[in-house]
Amino acid sequence: MTVMQLIFLLNAAVTIIAGIMMSRVRRLLHAALWLVLALFGVAVTFGLLEASFLAIVQVVVYIGAIAILILFAIMLTRGGTDDTYDNSKRWIISLVVALIALGGILLALFTWPQGQALTTPLTAAQQDIGAIGIALLDPEGYLIPFEISSILLLAALVGSIYVGIEHKGEEK
Amino acid sequence: MIPLYWFLILSAVLFSIGIYTVITRRNTITILMGVELMLNTANINLLAFWRYLYIDTGNLDGVIFALIIFVAAAAEVAVGLGLIISAYRRRQSVVANDLDALKG
Numbered sequence: 001m002t003v004m005q006l007i008f009l010l011n012a013a014v015t016i017i018a019g020i021m022m023s024r025v026r027r028l029l030h031a032a033l034w035l036v037l038a039l040f041g042v043a044v045t046f047g048l049l050e051a052s053f054l055a056i057v058q059v060v061v062y063i064g065a066i067a068i069l070i071l072f073a074i075m076l077t078r079g080g081t082d083d084t085y086d087n088s089k090r091w092i093i094s095l096v097v098a099l100i101a102l103g104g105i106l107l108a109l110f111t112w113p114q115g116q117a118l119t120t121p122l123t124a125a126q127q128d129i130g131a132i133g134i135a136l137l138d139p140e141g142y143l144i145p146f147e148i149s150s151i152l153l154l155a156a157l158v159g160s161i162y163v164g165i166e167h168k169g170e171e172k
Numbered sequence: 173m174i175p176l177y178w179f180l181i182l183s184a185v186l187f188s189i190g191i192y193t194v195i196t197r198r199n200t201i202t203i204l205m206g207v208e209l210m211l212n213t214a215n216i217n218l219l220a221f222w223r224y225l226y227i228d229t230g231n232l233d234g235v236i237f238a239l240i241i242f243v244a245a246a247a248e249v250a251v252g253l254g255l256i257i258s259a260y261r262r263r264q265s266v267v268a269n270d271l272d273a274l275k276g
Contacts, residue, residue: 008174012182019186019209023193028202035205038186042212045182048174049223054215054238061242066208066249073201073253077260094195102188109180117176117224126227132239135232142236149243156247160254166261 008048015041028074036067050122053129179220183213200259200266204252211245 018037025031039062046055125131135141186209193206215238222234260266263273 002173005174005178008178012178015182016185016189019189019193022205022209023189023196028199031202031205035208038209039212042186042216045179045216046219049179049216049219051219051223051235051238054219054235057239057242058212058215061246062208062212066246069249069253070201070205070208073256076257077201077266091196094192097195098188098192101191102184105184105187106181109177109184114176114225118173119224120228122227132232132235135236136239142232145236145240149240152247153243156250160250163251163258164254 004048008045011041011044011048015045029071032067032070032074035070036063039063039067050119050127052127053132176220176224179216183216183220186210186216187213198267198269200256200268200271201253203268204249204256208245208249211241211248215241 015038018034018041022031022034022038025034039058043055043058043063046052046058136146137143190206190210190213193209194203197203197206218234218238218241222232226234256266259271263270265271
C-alpha cells in the first residue's frame with residue numbers, strides 16, 4: 001500500500017462519512033456543513049486525479065458559492081430547520097432503492113475489464129492548465145459549448161431574479 | 173498507484189448516498205443538496221475516465237465536460253433556491269409534502 005493509496009482511502013472515508021451524516025443529521029444547518037465537508041473531499045479526489053485546476057474550481061464554485069447560497073436559503077426560510085423524515089416504512093424503502101442502485105453500479109463495474117487500469121505519470125504538456133483555456137476558446141474545440149453555457153448562466157441569473165422577486169398586487 | 177475502480181467505487185457510494193438523501197428528506201433544500209452530491213460524483217467519474225483512459229489521446233473532453241457540469245450545477249442551484257424562496261413566501265413552508273398545489 002503506497003502513500004497515495006492511504007491518502008485516497010482516508011479521503012474516501014471522510015467523504016463518505018460526511019455524505020452519510022448529510023443525509024441523516026436532523027438540523028438543516030448541520031447538514032449543509034456536512035455537505036461542505038463532502039464537497040471538499042471531492043475536491044481532494046480531483047487533486048488525487050491530478051486535475052489541479054478542477055480541484056480549485058471545485059473549492060471556489062461549490063464551497064465558495066453554492067454552499068453559501070444553500071446556507072443563505074436555509075437562513076431565509078424558517079420553520080424547516082429541523083428536518084424530520086418518516087421513520088417508518090419510507091426509510092427502509094429508500095435505503096433499498098439506494099442499495100439497489102449501488103449494487104447495479106458495482107456489478108457493472110466489476111464485469112468491466114478496464115477497471116484495473118493504472119495511471120501513467122503526467123508529462124509537462126499534460127499538466128499545462130493553459131491548454132484548457134485554449135481549448136475552451138478554440139472554434140475547432142469547445143467554443144460553442146462554452147458560449148452556450150454562458151447563455152445558460154445568464155438565463156439562470158435572469159430567471160432566478162424574476163422568480164425570487166416579490167411581485168406586487170399578486171394574491172398570496 | 174491507485175487503480176481506476178477505486179475512484180469509480182467511491183463515486184458509486186456517494187451517488188447512492190445522494191439518491192438516499194433525495195428520497196428520504198422532506199425539506200426541499202436538503203433534496204437540492206443531495207442532487208449536488210450526485211452531480212459531483214458524475215464529475216469524479218468523468219475526470220477519472222479522462223485521467224486513466226484518454227489522457228494520452230491529448231483531448232480534454234473530460235475536463236471540459238466537468239467544467240460544463242459546474243456551470244449547470246450553479247444554474248440549477250440558483251434557480252432552485254429562487255423557486256424555494258418564492259414558494260416559501262407564498263406557502264410559509266419549504267417541506268415537499270406541503271407544496272402540493274398541483275395535486276389533482
